[in-house]
Amino acid sequence: xxxxxxxxxxxxxxxxxxxxxxxxxxxxxxxxxxxxxxxxxxxxxxxxxxxxxxxxxxxxxxxxxxxxxxxxxxxxxxxxxxxxxxxxxxxxxxxxxxxxxxxxxxxxxxxxxxxxxxxxxxxxxxxxxxxxxxxxxxxxxxxxxxxxxxxxxxxxxxxxxxxxxxxxxxxxxxxxxxxxxxxxxxxxxxxxxxxxxxxxxxxxxxxxxxxxxxxxxxxxxxxxxxxxxxxxxxxxxxxxxxxxxxxxxxxxxxxxxxxxxxxxxxxxxxxxxxxxxxxxxxxxxxxxxxxxxxxxxxxxxxxxxxxxxxxxxxxxxxxxxxxxxxxxxxxxxxxxxxxxxxxxxxxxxxxxxxxxxxxxxxxxxxxxxxxxxxxxxxxxxxxxxxxxxxxxxxxxxxxxxxxxxxxxxxxxxxxxxxxxxxxxxxxxxxxxxxxxxxxxxxxxxxxxxxxxxxxxxxxxxxxxxxxxxxxxxxxxxxxxxxxxxxxxxxxxxxxxxxxxxxxxxxxxxxxx
Amino acid sequence: xxxxxxxxxxxxxxxxxxxxxxxxxxxxxxxxxxxxxxxxxxxxxxxxxxxxxxxxxxxxxxxxxxxxxxxxxxxxxxxxxxxxxxxxxxxxxxxxxxxxxxxxxxxxxxxxxxxxxxxxxxxxxxxxxxxxxxxxxxxxxxxxxxxxxxxxxxxxxxxxxxxxxxxxxxxxxxxxxxxxxxxxxxxxxxxxxxxxxxxxxxxxxxxxxxxxxxxxxxxxxxxxxxxxxxxxxxxxxxxxxxxxxxxxxxxxxxxxxxxxxxxxxxxxxxxxxxxxxxxxxxxxxxxxxxxxxxxxxxxxxxxxxxxxxxxxxxxxxx
Numbered sequence: 128x129x130x131x132x133x134x135x136x137x138x139x140x141x142x143x144x145x146x147x148x149x150x151x152x153x154x155x156x157x158x159x160x161x162x163x164x165x166x167x168x169x170x171x172x173x174x175x176x177x178x179x180x181x182x183x184x185x186x187x188x189x190x191x192x193x194x195x196x197x198x199x200x201x202x203x204x205x206x207x208x209x210x211x212x213x214x215x216x217x218x219x220x221x222x223x224x225x226x227x228x229x230x231x232x233x234x235x236x237x238x239x240x241x242x243x244x245x246x247x248x249x250x251x252x253x254x255x256x257x258x259x260x261x262x263x264x265x266x267x268x269x270x271x272x273x274x275x276x277x278x279x280x281x282x283x284x285x286x287x288x289x290x291x292x293x294x295x296x297x298x299x300x301x302x303x304x305x306x307x308x309x310x311x312x313x314x315x316x317x318x319x320x321x322x323x324x325x326x327x328x329x330x331x332x333x334x335x336x337x338x339x340x341x342x343x344x345x346x347x348x349x350x351x352x353x354x355x356x357x358x359x360x361x362x363x364x365x366x367x368x369x370x371x372x373x374x375x376x377x378x379x380x381x382x383x384x385x386x387x388x389x390x391x392x393x394x395x396x397x398x399x400x401x402x403x404x405x406x407x408x409x410x411x412x413x414x415x416x417x418x419x420x421x422x423x424x425x426x427x428x429x430x431x432x433x434x435x436x437x438x439x440x441x442x443x444x445x446x447x448x449x450x451x452x453x454x455x456x457x458x459x460x461x462x463x464x465x466x467x468x469x470x471x472x473x474x475x476x477x478x479x480x481x482x483x484x485x486x487x488x489x490x491x492x493x494x495x496x497x498x499x500x501x502x503x504x505x506x507x508x509x510x511x512x513x514x515x516x517x518x519x520x521x522x523x524x525x526x527x528x529x530x531x532x533x534x535x536x537x538x539x540x541x542x543x544x545x546x547x548x549x550x551x552x553x554x555x556x557x558x559x560x561x562x563x564x565x566x567x568x569x570x571x572x573x574x575x576x577x578x579x580x581x582x583x584x585x586x587x588x589x590x591x592x593x594x595x596x597x598x599x600x601x602x603x604x605x606x607x608x609x610x611x612x613x614x615x616x617x618x619x620x621x622x623x624x625x626x627x628x629x630x631x632x633x634x635x636x637x638x639x
Numbered sequence: 640x641x642x643x644x645x646x647x648x649x650x651x652x653x654x655x656x657x658x659x660x661x662x663x664x665x666x667x668x669x670x671x672x673x674x675x676x677x678x679x680x681x682x683x684x685x686x687x688x689x690x691x692x693x694x695x696x697x698x699x700x701x702x703x704x705x706x707x708x709x710x711x712x713x714x715x716x717x718x719x720x721x722x723x724x725x726x727x728x729x730x731x732x733x734x735x736x737x738x739x740x741x742x743x744x745x746x747x748x749x750x751x752x753x754x755x756x757x758x759x760x761x762x763x764x765x766x767x768x769x770x771x772x773x774x775x776x777x778x779x780x781x782x783x784x785x786x787x788x789x790x791x792x793x794x795x796x797x798x799x800x801x802x803x804x805x806x807x808x809x810x811x812x813x814x815x816x817x818x819x820x821x822x823x824x825x826x827x828x829x830x831x832x833x834x835x836x837x838x839x840x841x842x843x844x845x846x847x848x849x850x851x852x853x854x855x856x857x858x859x860x861x862x863x864x865x866x867x868x869x870x871x872x873x874x875x876x877x878x879x880x881x882x883x884x885x886x887x888x889x890x891x892x893x894x895x896x897x898x899x900x901x902x903x904x905x906x907x908x909x910x911x912x913x914x915x916x917x918x919x920x921x922x923x924x925x926x927x928x929x930x931x932x933x934x935x936x937x938x939x940x941x942x943x944x945x946x947x948x949x950x951x952x953x954x955x956x957x
Contacts, residue, residue, distance in 0.1 A: 498646055
């Protein structure tokens with residue numbers, strides 16, 4: 128689930144920042160409860176993306192106990208329906224005739240939210256604007272218009288200014304964003320460096336939504352996020368236009384309009400393609416449209432790769448045609464409803480690997496030499512193999528660390544830990560001790576305490592491995608000794624086979 | 640278990656090599672006459688190319704074989720530089736206690752054709768003091784002039800019985816027991832790649848539980864066949880969103896490469912309960928997607944297009 132949805136404020140009190148705006152919104156809403164229709168029946172919430180306009184509108188409805196009808200203003204075909212809903216008397220509100228998009232509870236007051244009322248995509252015709260204005264004049268239900276650019280709306284008609292209350296939402300300061308990120312990371316059980324939160328908050332320049340998206344992209348599937356990880360999610364100066372381009376490409380069925388959207392976007396085509404591959408399935412619900420759309424994305428990908436491989440960048444033209452016109456014309460159906468597009472999650476995953484590429488190279492070089500393989504085999508087979516073995520087998524980890532002279536960052540990569548992490552440090556020390564003493568001594572460096580605890584835990588879960596030996600038991604404390612003996616596995620200690628040579632304490636060292 | 644088994648149990652002599660019987664016999668003949676031409680070993684990973692090269696060299700030189708042997712990787716360094724410098728430096732020095740020394744060039748098919756042309760000249764220039772063993776996945780990617788100057792050996796993926804024999808050797812040396820279904824599972828995931836087989840056995844052994852099919856599937860990056868089957872069926876049922884989610888899990892969490900996954904999808908098509916003709920339709924599309932990935936296409940984008948296609952045709956097929 129997207130965190131921006133999961134942590135969307137449920138009440139106005141939870142809306143971050145813009146306190147004054149929230150207050151004005153609330154008092155406008157109260158004016159509806161006085162019994163007669165208020166003078167200003169609609170508000171315009173104006174402000175840049177991700178500052179909480181939509182959240183505030185929804186929270187308002189929930190605080191007031193109103194139902195919500197959310198519509199995309201550019202759906203001119205809905206104008207009639209909107210009007211019907213808006214002007215219906217309080218007593219006869221049934222919406223069966225307007226059907227599918229009505230999410231409101233039956234009865235009661237309904238807050239009508241018109242998103243994208245500034246018509247940035249130019250899809251609203253004159254008639255549409257007139258219909259909206261007419262609706263605002265006659266409505267019996269509160270209306271919220273949401274715009275990024277106030278001027279885009281008011282230039283169509285000055286009536287908007289006179290008929291509506293305008294409330295401006297300003298950017299959220301990094302200082303306000305950071306605590307929100309902190310709170311989310313805690314409830315998601317992800318340990319994020321303070322500096323990383325700071326970095327995300329700073330560079331999302333007042334856009335809380337993209338800050339939360341960035342945090343989620345970085346945290347997906349991990350329990351720790353360090354500062355270097357933050358580089359994976361770049362600055363998004365073009366974020367708004369990227370959303371716009373995606374929307375245009377998915378909504379239009381005209382090749383030129385789709386191409387124009389891509390051309391006006393100052394982005395690498397590969398980046399645009401990733402966005403499209405993320406969002407085509409969100410928009411195209413018919414399977415035929417989806418298959419054709421994804422095929423167009425795949426064809427565009429091929430042209431990009433061919434261009435790169437042959438250094439013939441003229442081929443980009445075809446790649447762009449396929450990802451714009453190809454995707455745009457893939458649909459038979461017109462998708463009129465408003466969709467929330469999202470940042471390609473995969474990109475963050477890819478970005479993360481970029482930062483560690485140097486370590487991967489040095490590590491694969493060491494494995495290549497040791498195991499007589501090529502670098503590609505080292506990456507594909509050996510690194511995953513070593514990762515598993517390092518997790519499973521402490522003795523193996525110590526021996527290989529010493530033998531291959533693995534560095535802190537190489538170990539961090541194998542262990543999936545931080546470079547200064549406890550396990551990395553312990554391994555380095557144990558490997559050094561093995562170098563000087565010629566054998567592995569898990570007890571000499573304070574490892575035994577961890578080892579002992581781990582044996583106890585492993586035993587509690589009934590997950591003990593085979594065997595124990597004298598050395599391990601001698602080093603570990605009494606508790607570990609007792610537990611190790613209590614394992615009672617069939618292939619257990621003392622029968623002199625090779626498996627029994629493994630000190631149990633070593634193995635479980637890495638299971639925390 | 641402190642060593643890497645693929646090294647610990649790498650055959651030291653040609654007679655210990657499993658499978659590849661004809662190849663071993665020809666190589667042993669070279670040892671007998673104390674002479675060899677340049678060799679080209681082609682075959683999939685894990686079929687014994689490097690092992691045979693090292694074993695051959697050991698038998699040629701005995702103790703101190705390393706002095707006359709240089710291992711290089713064409714995909715490691717940047718293409719032609721390998722040929723220009725490292726190879727020349729080594730080839731130039733006189734062999735020690737022998738007529739010639741041996742250069743093993745792994746992944747020779749990673750060299751561009753210009754680099755291969757330069758390699759060909761080097762091979763000729765030093766042919767009196769130096770023998771080359773070139774290793775590649777596909778001999779077709781090696782330029783004709785090199786192929787015609789080398790004795791070509793095609794390494795076949797190892798047969799299940801060869802894989803089992805080798806694993807049996809390791810198991811008895813390590814004193815571990817492998818369940819029958821565990822053995823079958825290793826054969827399945829390894830697909831004739833002995834390196835993969837050995838690695839998954841070592842990981843499974845390190846897990847300290849019974850070595851059965853469950854342990855093996857957990858030990859390998861390979862996804863369980865069921866997961867692949869679910870992926871295909873979910874897509875065919877028209878639930879693209881869900882199949883895309885599984886794809887992500889498979890690619891990211893299981894760290895399976897796109898090419899590995901597409902091959903597993905291919906393998907699973909035969910067992911689907913759909914019409915035979917429809918299987919062929921799916922395979923045709925799968926082949927197209929694998930080709931695109933080989934061409935450099937982004938695996939995830941190509942696989943998603945495949946799933947979307949499955950979702951569409953699934954309506955008629957199921």
